[in-house]
Amino acid sequence: MIKRITILGSTGSIGQSTLKVLATQPDYEVFALTANENVDLLFAQCQQFRPEFAVIGVPALAQDLAAKLQALGLATKVLSGPAALVQVAADPAATHVMAAIVGGAGLAPSFAAAESGKVILLANKEALVMAGAIFMDAVARSNATLLPVDSEHNAIFQCLGQSSHVDTGVQRILLTGSGGPFLDTPLADLEHVTPDDACQHPNWDMGRKISVDSATMMNKALELIEACWLFDVPPEKIEFVIHPQSIVHSMVEFVDGSVVAQLGQPDMRTPIAHVLAFPERADAGVAALDFSQLRALEFRAPELSRFPVLSLARVVASGPKSLAVTFNAANEVAVEAFLADRLSFLNISAVIKAALDAAETQELHSLDDVLACDATARALTRRILKSL
Numbered sequence: 001m002i003k004r005i006t007i008l009g010s011t012g013s014i015g016q017s018t019l020k021v022l023a024t025q026p027d028y029e030v031f032a033l034t035a036n037e038n039v040d041l042l043f044a045q046c047q048q049f050r051p052e053f054a055v056i057g058v059p060a061l062a063q064d065l066a067a068k069l070q071a072l073g074l075a076t077k078v079l080s081g082p083a084a085l086v087q088v089a090a091d092p093a094a095t096h097v098m099a100a101i102v103g104g105a106g107l108a109p110s111f112a113a114a115e116s117g118k119v120i121l122l123a124n125k126e127a128l129v130m131a132g133a134i135f136m137d138a139v140a141r142s143n144a145t146l147l148p149v150d151s152e153h154n155a156i157f158q159c160l161g162q163s164s165h166v167d168t169g170v171q172r173i174l175l176t177g178s179g180g181p182f183l184d185t186p187l188a189d190l191e192h193v194t195p196d197d198a199c200q201h202p203n204w205d206m207g208r209k210i211s212v213d214s215a216t217m218m219n220k221a222l223e224l225i226e227a228c229w230l231f232d233v234p235p236e237k238i239e240f241v242i243h244p245q246s247i248v249h250s251m252v253e254f255v256d257g258s259v260v261a262q263l264g265q266p267d268m269r270t271p272i273a274h275v276l277a278f279p280e281r282a283d284a285g286v287a288a289l290d291f292s293q294l295r296a297l298e299f300r301a302p303e304l305s306r307f308p309v310l311s312l313a314r315v316v317a318s319g320p321k322s323l324a325v326t327f328n329a330a331n332e333v334a335v336e337a338f339l340a341d342r343l344s345f346l347n348i349s350a351v352i353k354a355a356l357d358a359a360e361t362q363e364l365h366s367l368d369d370v371l372a373c374d375a376t377a378r379a380l381t382r383r384i385l386k387s388l
Contacts, residue, residue: 002027003028003095003096004093005028006031006053006089006096007034007100008034008085008088008089008110009035011036012100012102013210014100014272015098018098018276019045021276024285030049031088031093031094032054033051034057034084035055035057036058036101036105037057039061039064039065042054043069052077053079053091054078055080056079056080057082057085062080082109085109089113091116092116096121097110098272099124100149101124102124102210103124103126104328104374106127107126107131107367110127110135111135111367115142119147123149128225129226130328131325133364134370135229136229147278151249151264151270152175152223153223153227154249154271154274155249155250159260164231164232169254170254171254173238174250175227175239176241177242177243178246179217179302181202182215183242191344195338198211199212209339212338215345220240220307221312221313221316225313225317234318235313235318241301248261263289265286265289267286269286272284308349309352323359326355326380329378329381330351330352330380330381333378333381334381334385343385351384358380358384
């Protein structure tokens with residue numbers, strides 16, 4: 001049976017890796033591709049994959065894209081704006097949705113895919129961080145299938161036997177992270193690191209926002225919250241482990257002392273191929289591990305003074321659900337300011353903590369509640385930035 005996939009965020013690193021894997025998968029057709037403003041790459045992708053829809057986030061670019069596609073005789077329909085993202089995510093003609101838009105912008109279309117009963121390949125961790133209970137309820141009500149794409153959560157899923165079920169035999173989940181480019185940098189030197197420094201990840205090729213999140217380990221902080229929802233476990237059952245080589249992508253320890261780990265190259269094509277072929281396996285085009293060249297695999301506990309967001313994550317994961325919305329929103333605003341040279345690297349975590357301390361908690365009963373809370377948290381964080 002032919003599967004038809006919408007890729008939310010096709011011009012980002014996950015989206016591009018997904019298309020590389022799909023190029024070798026004859027049982028898939030690309031239904032829709034979406035981008036924010038990278039219209040040139042989206043145009044090239046449309047030429048290769050001939051989707052039924054292309055969505056560009058910046059409306060002013062839509063007319064230009066449509067004209068270029070029409071000139072080539074391509075029938076791809078061009079849409080623009082947030083409503084169009086929701087439309088192609090929920091369209092009955094699509095069976096699968098790769099949710100790869102970075103940040104809170106990916107929440108609404110990911111939620112639409114959940115409500116529509118799709119097979120959701122979830123790379124947008126913020127969907128569960130911001131709206132975990134609401135999102136998981138939508139998945140259950142619509143009988144959607146939720147498969148984790150993040151390398152860590154995909155690893156945990158595999159360690160649990162291709163399952164999200166955590167039973168009494170599981171002692172703890174070990175969430176690994178490389179520690180980013182500043183793992184061994186003296187703390188005094190972090191005051192002067194630049195955005196380009198923070199984006200030089202030693203192992204992974206990622207976009208700038210997620211690269212900064214790796215440098216602060218905010219990516220692990222968000223992943224802890226996401227894992228709580230994906231695997232229905234309390235935060236105290238999850239531990240952070242620094243693993244600089246990025247070969248072991250996460251582990252599960254069982255009550256009998258056994259530890260199951262998932263290993264692989266630091267290449268997102270592996271988890272992407274896994275979820276695309278699920279429950280089977282497919283070639284990801286990734287080189288095999290050469291164990292004769294693996295001289296050492298290092299593990300250590302993270303320094304919480306170096307990565308204060310890890311401690312904040314545990315507080316957020318155990319607190320009112322609106323705290324997680326503020327946590328994510330404050331980080332997005334702070335990282336944006338850092339990348340624009342308006343905030344120092346060390347002050348990213350300070351701004352996030354200040355936003356959490358100042359935010360009023362509230363009940364979240366719907367997606368609208370979540371989005372309103374997100375807007376409030378962003379405005380609060382911008383005020384904090386101005387005060388600095």
